[in-house]
Amino acid sequence: MELKDQRTSMVDSFIEAVSDGIELMVVVSDSTSTSKIKPFAEKYPDRVINVGIAEQNLIGISAGLALGGFVVVTANAAPFLVARSAEQVKNDVAYTNTNVKMMGLNPGFAYGSLGPTHHSIEDISMMRSLGGMRIFTPIDPSGTAMAVGHVLKTNGPSYVRVDSGVFPDLPDSEGFRAVDDPIRLSEGGDITILGLGTSAHAVLEASGILAKNGINVDGWGIPSIRPLNMEPIRKSVKKTGAVITVEAHSTHGGLGSLVAEFLSDEGMAVRLKRLGASEGVFAPASPRLSIEKKFMLDPVGIAEAARIM
Amino acid sequence: MNLEKRAASIRRRIITMNTHAGAGHTGADLSETDILTALYFHVLDIDPDRLNDPNRDRFILSKGHGAGGYYCTLAEAGYIDEAQLESYLQADSLCPGHPVRQKTPGVEVNTGALGHGFPIACGLALAARKSGRSYRTFCLCGDGEMQEGSNWEAAMTASHFKLGNLVLIIDRNGLQLADRTGNIMELEPLGDKIRAFGFTLNEVNGNDPDAVAELLEGLDYSADKPHAVIAKTIKGRGVSFIEDNPAWHHRVPMGKEIAMAIEELG
Incomplete structure (x- = not known):
């Protein structure tokens, strides 16, 4: 099975967009290597703008370029995009409603040992609190290409969380997918497990582990936060009566919160376990796999959480 | 109508609108009036x-926060109906407390938080x-706003990309919300700082609309350096008891002050 960095898929989609006639402008903040933008820059050197290490300016300039008629993409590390430029994202992009598509690269614990300055476990929480912001969390290379292609063709602000991890396409990737539809990972009646973005791969593996122990998982990959088709989740939870959410994000404000709010709003009294960086803590400056293990986001940890439930 | 008369007319609208609303940034509105007059009645190629x-x-x-002066200029220039000024600051008004492009015809960007417009x-x-268009971009910042790092x-970006089609105008009235800019956070030598960032630097009496218009008309917009204009102004210009008084940052005339202000503005 082919493994591909999702950023490579993203850049391929940029190249395709320009060849489709989209007036694209890619803005980076010294993040040419972070964004793996080289193949695009070589093909379209006039369509890459580097604003230097100045992330507030990255967003302000991008909003201006969008108001000047371009479809604008920003591509830099998620921690320095969302937290550093929060007010620019809020006012210049969301409130002014400019046609800016923000790629949050290497989110979650992707930077592992570099520590909390480089982790981005609050980006979804912050983006969810903004009006008019669409949020996508692609799961695999094909899903990334689909999400990026979608936002480039849809007017208005968007945030796409693009994990730097190397992942295969999910087994069903040949089939039909909508950009905001949960993707089935496994079918079972004992427990629902939802994996946000690339955490879906760990959920898939955990489902296999649990199946051997006689626990049948209804597993779903979640490729978006807003919009997101909640129907499959409602049906699944109604069937199993128990749900675990898995995300490389704080349990505050991400998928776990979204599901908790949904279940509460719908009056569905079921057991819910939210796996992620625990409420109110920073993740340690440790390798990614070690952090995932600590917060039970690895397949073994997810399976253990399911057994406890 | 000459620019000075336009500016006086806009100032009368500001006093009337702010007193009707019972709130507004009167000092800022009156400070920027002559700059906006020069832009909207002489310089800008817009309609x-x-x-x-x-x-x-x-x-x-x-x-x-200079939205009031902006709306009154837009009304004077025919972008919005005079009647809309009466709804300033009211629920669902087309003239909210800070500019909103989805609401007010002519407004390009939603501002209010400082340090956003210039980027x-x-x-x-x-x-x-990048697109080969010849339009020019003008941005008006408050002087206190230049304390924002953004x-x-x-x-740096404007200079790096040689944006001679860009003009930063600084409304240099020397006052910010709480006090004089020099007492809060010294900006000087502001001109030297701007020059050091690679701009052509121009200084003008920002309360003389003809001088502002003449200066902006004379700039070379095909140049490879961005332009900066330090427009020396008096906050609250045109009404003696409002002028250069920090207390009038976010205050409006009341009672007898209303008639006194209108009388001074002729």
Whole structure:
């Protein structure tokens, strides 16, 4: 099975967009290597703008370029995009409603040992609190290409969380997918497990582990936060009566919160376990796999959480 | 009508509108009036009939708290109906407390938080260069606003990309919310700082609309350096008891003050 960095898929989609006639402008903040933008820059050197290490300016300039008629993409590390430029994202992009598509690269614990300055476990929480912001969390290379292609063709602000991890396409990737539809990972009646973005791969593996122990998982990959088709989740939870959410994000404000709010709003009294960086803590400056293990986001940890439930 | 008479008319609208609303940034509105007059009645190649023309000049009021002066200028120039000024600050008004492009015809960007307009203006100017359009971009910042670091990030960018089609105008009235700018955070030598960032530097009496118009008309917009204008102004200009008084940052005339202000504005 082919493994591909999702950023490579993203850049391929940029190249395709320009060849489709989209007036694209890619803005980076010294993040040419972070964004793996080289193949695009070589093909379209006039369509890459580097604003230097100045992330507030990255967003302000991008909003201006969008108001000047371009479809604008920003591509830099998620921690320095969302937290550093929060007010620019809020006012210049969301409130002014400019046609800016923000790629949050290497989110979650992707930077592992570099520590909390480089982790981005609050980006979804912050983006969810903004009006008019669409949020996508692609799961695999094909899903990334689909999400990026979608936002480039849809007017208005968007945030796409693009994990730097190397992942295969999910087994069903040949089939039909909508950009905001949960993707089935496994079918079972004992427990629902939802994996946000690339955490879906760990959920898939955990489902296999649990199946051997006689626990049948209804597993779903979640490729978006807003919009997101909640129907499959409602049906699944109604069937199993128990749900675990898995995300490389704080349990505050991400998928776990979204599901908790949904279940509460719908009056569905079921057991819910939210796996992620625990409420109110920073993740340690440790390798990614070690952090995932600590917060039970690895397949073994997810399976253990399911057994406890 | 000459520019001075236009400016006086806009100032009367400001006093009337702010007193009717019972709130407003009167000092800022009166400070910027002559600059806006020069822009909207002499310099800008824009028109209420072609609000979406991609070749129109762009103006961004980065000091969004000067919205009152902006709306009165837009009303004077025919972008919005005079009656809309009466709804200033009211629920669902087309004239809210800070500019909103989805509400008010002619407004390009939603400002209010300081230090946002100039980076966006740089992006607009860069877009013109990238797309081969000849429109010019003008951005008006408050002087206290130059304390925002984002403006200096943008200044580096403007210079790096040789944006001669961009003009940063600084409303240099020497006052900010709490006190004189020099007492809060010294800006001087402001001109030297701007020059050091690679701008052509121009200084003008920002309360003389003819002088502002003449200066802006004379700039070389095909140059490879961005332009900066330090427009020396008096906050509250035109009404003696409002002028240069920090207490009038966010205050409006009341009682006898209303008639006194209108009388002074002729």
